[in-house]
Amino acid sequence: MSAIALTVYTSGLTALAAVLLGVPLGYLLGKYEFPGRSLIDSIIEIPLMIPHTVAGIALITIFGSAELVGAVFYGYGIRLTNDVLGIVLTLIFVSATYTVKQVEVAIRSLDPRLELVSRSLGASSTFTFLKVTLPNIWRSIVTGAILTWARASSEVGALFIMAYYPAVASILIWNLYAGYGLHESVSNGVVLSPGAVNVAALMIFINVAIFIMFKLVQRKREK
Amino acid sequence: MGDGIAVQNLSHTWEHFALRNINLSIDEGSYFVLLGPTGSGKTLLLEAIAGAYTPNEGRILVGGQDVSRLPPEKRKVSYAPQNHLLFDNMTVRKNVEFGLHAKGMPEQDRRYRSNHLLDLLGISHLVNRFPRNLSGGERQRVSLARALAVEPRAVLLDEPLSAVDAETKSSILDYLRRVHKETGVTVIHVTHDQLEAASVAERIGVMRNGSMVEVGAPTEFAERSSSETGSVFRSDNLLAGNIIGKEAGLALIDIGAGKIVEAITDRAGKVMVHVKPENVVVSKRSVDTSARNRFYGTVSEVTDLGPTIRLKISGDRRITAIVTRRSFFEMQLNIGSEVYAFFKATAVDVL
Numbered sequence: 001m002s003a004i005a006l007t008v009y010t011s012g013l014t015a016l017a018a019v020l021l022g023v024p025l026g027y028l029l030g031k032y033e034f035p036g037r038s039l040i041d042s043i044i045e046i047p048l049m050i051p052h053t054v055a056g057i058a059l060i061t062i063f064g065s066a067e068l069v070g071a072v073f074y075g076y077g078i079r080l081t082n083d084v085l086g087i088v089l090t091l092i093f094v095s096a097t098y099t100v101k102q103v104e105v106a107i108r109s110l111d112p113r114l115e116l117v118s119r120s121l122g123a124s125s126t127f128t129f130l131k132v133t134l135p136n137i138w139r140s141i142v143t144g145a146i147l148t149w150a151r152a153s154s155e156v157g158a159l160f161i162m163a164y165y166p167a168v169a170s171i172l173i174w175n176l177y178a179g180y181g182l183h184e185s186v187s188n189g190v191v192l193s194p195g196a197v198n199v200a201a202l203m204i205f206i207n208v209a210i211f212i213m214f215k216l217v218q219r220k221r222e223k
Numbered sequence: 224m225g226d227g228i229a230v231q232n233l234s235h236t237w238e239h240f241a242l243r244n245i246n247l248s249i250d251e252g253s254y255f256v257l258l259g260p261t262g263s264g265k266t267l268l269l270e271a272i273a274g275a276y277t278p279n280e281g282r283i284l285v286g287g288q289d290v291s292r293l294p295p296e297k298r299k300v301s302y303a304p305q306n307h308l309l310f311d312n313m314t315v316r317k318n319v320e321f322g323l324h325a326k327g328m329p330e331q332d333r334r335y336r337s338n339h340l341l342d343l344l345g346i347s348h349l350v351n352r353f354p355r356n357l358s359g360g361e362r363q364r365v366s367l368a369r370a371l372a373v374e375p376r377a378v379l380l381d382e383p384l385s386a387v388d389a390e391t392k393s394s395i396l397d398y399l400r401r402v403h404k405e406t407g408v409t410v411i412h413v414t415h416d417q418l419e420a421a422s423v424a425e426r427i428g429v430m431r432n433g434s435m436v437e438v439g440a441p442t443e444f445a446e447r448s449s450s451e452t453g454s455v456f457r458s459d460n461l462l463a464g465n466i467i468g469k470e471a472g473l474a475l476i477d478i479g480a481g482k483i484v485e486a487i488t489d490r491a492g493k494v495m496v497h498v499k500p501e502n503v504v505v506s507k508r509s510v511d512t513s514a515r516n517r518f519y520g521t522v523s524e525v526t527d528l529g530p531t532i533r534l535k536i537s538g539d540r541r542i543t544a545i546v547t548r549r550s551f552f553e554m555q556l557n558i559g560s561e562v563y564a565f566f567k568a569t570a571v572d573v574l
Contacts, residue, residue, distance in 0.1 A: 112275075113304040119295035120273050120302035121322030121373050131321075135312040 003172040004203060007153050008210070010087045010168060015149035017088065018096035019141060022148075026103025027133075031112070044101070047094045055094050056161030063089060063162070086163035094158050095151035102144030106137040139218065146214050153207055169203045226251035226286050227409055228300075228377055233271060233281030242267055243434045245281070249411065249426070251376075254403050256420040257413045259430035265413045266305070268430070269379050272411065273302040286376050301370035305382040307362035309354040315365050316341075316350040322373035340368040343405060344398055360391035364398060371402065377409035384419055392419075399423055421445065421461055421495045422574030441495055459543035460498040466491050473515065473568055480539040485515040486571035495574040502570040503544035505534065506563045507554060514565035518542050522560045532556075536564050 029041055047055055063070040063080040070080045080086050110133065118128040156170040164171060173196050180193035230247040242264050249255045257265040271278050272285075274295030283291045290298045301322070309318050316337060317324075323333040341347040344364040354362060363383055370378045383399070384392045400423060403410055414420055420427050421441040429437040437444075442463035464476040464484060476484045476496055484496055504514065520538025532551040536542045542564045546556075556562070 111308060113302075113308055114310070116270070116273055116275050116295060117302050117304060117308060117369075118310075118321070118325070120298070120300060120375075120379075121325060121369065122296050122299075123322065123325035124296055125294070127325050131325075132310060 003167050003169045004199070004206060006084075006087075006166060007169040007203070008206065010084060010091060011149045011153040013084075013088050014091040014095060014152040015099075015145045017092050018099035018148040019145050021092070022096055022099035022144060023103050023141060026100045026144075027107050029100070030104040030107025030110075041104075044097050047097050052094055052155065052157030053161060056090065056158035059090055059093055059158065059162045082163050082165050084166070087159060087166075087168060090158045090162040091152040091155055094155055095148045098147035098151060099141070099144030102140040102147070103137060106140035107133075110136050142214070142218050146211065149214075150207070150211065169199065173199050173203065227253065228272065228411070229282075229284040230268070230272070231282045231284070233268070233278050233283065235267070235271065235276070235278040235280070240264065240267070241433050242271070242278070243432075245435050247428060247435060247438070249377075249409060251286075251409055252407045254410045254412065254423055254425045256424035256427045257411060257430060258415070258417060258420045258427050260415055263430040264433040265430045266381055267433075269302070269381055269411065269413050272298075272377075273300060273379055274298050299373075299376045300379055301373055301375040301377075302379045303366045303370045303381065303383065305385055307359065307366045307383075307386070309357075309362055309365055309369070311354050313353075314350065315346065315352050315354070315357070318354070318365055319368045319372050321369060326373070337368070337372055340371055343402060344368050358391075359387040360395060363387060363391075363395055367398070367402065371406060371408065375408065377411060380410065380412045382413055382415070384414065384416070396422055418461070418495075418497055418572070418574055421497070445495065459500050460503070462496050462540065463493070464496050465493050474573070476571075476573070478540060482518070482539050484571060485568045486573050487568055488573035490573050497572045497574055498542075498566050498570055499572075500533065500543040500545040501531075502566050503542060504565045505536070505544050505546055505550075505554070505556070506565065507556075507560070509563050512565055513567065515568040516566050516571070518564040520562065520564065522556060522558055522562060525556075525558055534562075536562060 025044075029037060060067070060081060062068050063086070065071065065074040065079060065081060073080050078085070080089055114132055114136070115128050118132045119125065123131070154170060156174060159168060159171055167175065176193045176199060177196035180196070182195065182197050184191070184195035184198065185193040228247075228249040230245050233242060233245040235242045245268060257268060259265045270276065272283055274290070274293065277292055281291070282289050285298055285300060295302070310321065313321065319337045319340060320333045323336060338347070341350060344367060346361060346364050346368065349357065349361060349365070354365070357365065367378075367380070367383070370380075384395055387395065396419070399410070399412070412423065421444070424441050426438065426440055427444060428435050445461045445463045462478045462484070464478040466474050466488070467477045468475045472487070473485045474488045474490070476486055476494065478484050478496065486496060488494070504512070509517070509519075518536065518538055518540065520536040520542065522534050523537040524535035526533040528545070531545050531547055534544045534546060534556065536544060544564055
């Protein structure tokens, strides 16, 4: 159960971080043309195109405790692997793309004259974003966050390499399956495994419940 | 010039288009129309004034202040874009009060100011509606009220009559005249329609291929179009006039040179009148007819348009008529033929 709670927690944090990072980045990419824009766009799409074990290798060569960035943090006692921070970092890398792309597309499809009208009426760029832009793109932000969250909660490949422990549900399910098979395993009255299939079913139930909850909130806001 | 809007040596280059050395001076409180075909750069010039981008060269002055590098919110010019773009997530009232809200004006003061404009534009009954439930004409009036609410130094109207039917056009033109008269705000109105320009403008600037090619009052353009001085402003039978009275329900419009045109209108004072060339009937004799307007002159130019022929008839005023090829030959018309041109009072558009 703690692995499932950890999954929900880290996926939620990832979705939140994806919104905080993805909205400004998606806005920038959707609104402005600047040198290097295509390059940034491509880098953001890379996690969608590579095997996630490769993503894990790429991350650990940067954030591993003895590697380039990881060593700096480790010097301050912060481990970027095998920790909640490591899990979230990994999940952001493999799943935040969905939020960024959703926001980018929404901004591109928004008539740029709307913001010009608002500002010509004396509204600051912040007021314009909050009152004009955001109401037009919030559905895309929510959709992006749901996709990010869903993708994050199902991640396993990159986590195997970057943050195997503490085990999130997807890794726990794999461990149970590999160690004890599909079903519950009991030896001398001691439960060795609750059964990979049972944990998987619980995982499906919780994910679907959260997904439906999001959708209901989204639909209510649309009304 | 000091208190109006001035554009000085403005140039800006995009990948496939450029605005070239534009100079313009618009008096405070005047109604200026930027006229040009699609792709002439008039909207881009309007957006430069609104602050959508900083031009490569040149300056834009609003009230004597150089605003070329100021963000849009510091320029005090309200922009009303084409297709009556409203904030769809807000009611009509919130749209109109948007700029006042952005400036932190208390709700009571906002109400007071917006109520006046809503009344002026005849949209008070729409305050709680959302834009998706408005017609094109209503959206345009909301857009105009929203632009005026912040009491800007100028309002920039991009094709305000696009996407509305003919009847609504006429009503919006009336609103534009009324609003301009009452508020005294400087208006820059972009259009591709010469008659629309002539009907509201105090001055017109004609753009072609990113350059300002002519600037003048509508009356000057009407004179030029009828005297063939090479003006790019072409509108046959566009005449400047002055309504001098009414007789049996018909307005008597003095168009100069001792000529009076009779038309049906509620307008008063100075107007522009227009008659479509295809509504002008040509005869070699002065016949009795129900048409209230009659001109006499000599055919001075003949242009073959295929199934029809365009005739320019020079007399006290130059009149253009379009006749069928068959009539042209049956009447044995040619350059130098002396003819009468008739048109009905109901065929006269008073702009």
